[in-house]
Amino acid sequence: MTVHSLLPSHRLCIAPMMDYTDRHARYLLRLLSKHIRLYTEMITAGAVCRGDREFLLSFDPQEHPVALQLGGNDPKALADAAQIGESFGYDEINLNIGCPSDRVQSARFGACLMAEPTLIAECVAAIRAKVAVPVTIKTRLGIDHHDSYEFLTNFVSTVHTAGCHTFIIHARKAWLQGLSPRENREIPPLDYTRVYRLKQDFPHLTIVINGGITQLAQASEHLNHCDGVMIGRAAFDNPYLLAHADQLLYGQQEVISTRHEIVKNYIPYIESQLAQGVPLARLTRHLLGLFHSVKGGRAWRRALSENAHRQTAGIDIVQAALENVIEED
Numbered sequence: 513m514t515v516h517s518l519l520p521s522h523r524l525c526i527a528p529m530m531d532y533t534d535r536h537a538r539y540l541l542r543l544l545s546k547h548i549r550l551y552t553e554m555i556t557a558g559a560v561c562r563g564d565r566e567f568l569l570s571f572d573p574q575e576h577p578v579a580l581q582l583g584g585n586d587p588k589a590l591a592d593a594a595q596i597g598e599s600f601g602y603d604e605i606n607l608n609i610g611c612p613s614d615r616v617q618s619a620r621f622g623a624c625l626m627a628e629p630t631l632i633a634e635c636v637a638a639i640r641a642k643v644a645v646p647v648t649i650k651t652r653l654g655i656d657h658h659d660s661y662e663f664l665t666n667f668v669s670t671v672h673t674a675g676c677h678t679f680i681i682h683a684r685k686a687w688l689q690g691l692s693p694r695e696n697r698e699i700p701p702l703d704y705t706r707v708y709r710l711k712q713d714f715p716h717l718t719i720v721i722n723g724g725i726t727q728l729a730q731a732s733e734h735l736n737h738c739d740g741v742m743i744g745r746a747a748f749d750n751p752y753l754l755a756h757a758d759q760l761l762y763g764q765q766e767v768i769s770t771r772h773e774i775v776k777n778y779i780p781y782i783e784s785q786l787a788q789g790v791p792l793a794r795l796t797r798h799l800l801g802l803f804h805s806v807k808g809g810r811a812w813r814r815a816l817s818e819n820a821h822r823q824t825a826g827i828d829i830v831q832a833a834l835e836n837v838i839e840e841d
């Protein structure tokens with residue numbers, strides 16, 4: 513049994529974020545906390561089944577616990593993709609029922625599938641028939657005018673009957689027309705109390721709350737009402753906030769690494785990835801926010817963003833930038 517299985521599995525999760533939570537970001541975030549649960553970017557079932565699997569799915573063993581988020585609406589394709597994901601070692605298969613983008617809607621998956629709970633139940637059942645790891649759902653409070661509490665509970669009950677026991681709820685609804693994905697993360701108001709009520713009414717389910725959470729103190733407060741908290745944007749704006757997670761949210765007594773130590777621990781990983789041909793900028797972009805609100809943080813960000821793109825860019829750029837950030841806190 514791993515130490516992770518002894519701790520509540522979804523207490524603090526880092527949200528799946530396209531173009532952000534790639535394997536390099538996840539490796540860095542794992543250096544900040546041993547226990548947070550990490551999610552991949554959404555990958556479509558079709559891409560997993562027909563694309564370059566090694567490129568899309570491989571990850572470092574250090575990343576555990578790590579969940580694969582899939583997008584799609586075809587039970588068989590999702591089940592096949594989940595099986596492939598499980599064979600790569602993912603700890604969970606998560607289905608995206610929350611993305612409102614036009615591209616995702618035109619392929620009829622993401623948030624619009626909230627209106628088709630029976631189909632989602634079929635997808636969950638098909639995936640569960642093929643994998644042993646948990647199958648979870650990430651969704652919203654509702655879509656368009658389907659925003660009553662009953663709509664949400666009907667969705668949750670229907671999908672639960674197929675064997676999904678964990679629901680991650682972005683605590684706002686999505687408008688499928690007229691708002692960009694970015695606006696859909698800002699404009700529909702957050703309603704945390706609705707998620708709390710869901711937990712009260714479905715006490716046997718694991719309910720994880722998401723949306724607008726930027727501090728561990730807020731996460732801690734939400735944990736009085738829900739089983740877990742998922743943090744998205746704050747994890748890339750200010751990743752160092754996660755350095756205190758193991759102590760504050762998991763009751764672990766490990767020494768908290770400084771920002772400098774985190775960078776030094778990430779450097780061997782950068783070097784190994786550079787040796788495999790990964791461009792430096794793909795590795796350093798996740799470091800940009802590390803010195804957020806710290807004296808010298810802007811110079812750090814500038815030094816990395818201006819220099820890491822250069823063709824000959826090597827690890828010396830990170831080392832030089834680090835030497836110039838004097839303050840630890």
Ligand SMILES: Cc1cc2nc3c(=O)[nH]c(=O)nc-3n(C[C@H](O)[C@H](O)[C@H](O)COP(=O)(O)O)c2cc1C
Nearest residue numbers: 527528529530553554608682723724725743744745
């Ligand atoms: C750049 C970006 C990409 C995202 N990509 C995904 C995704 O692939 N799958 C998904 O379920 N949600 C995605 N989201 C939504 C986040 O997972 C999360 O639900 C949302 O940002 C709200 O949480 P926050 O307020 O803590 O950021 C994305 C959000 C951002 C900012």
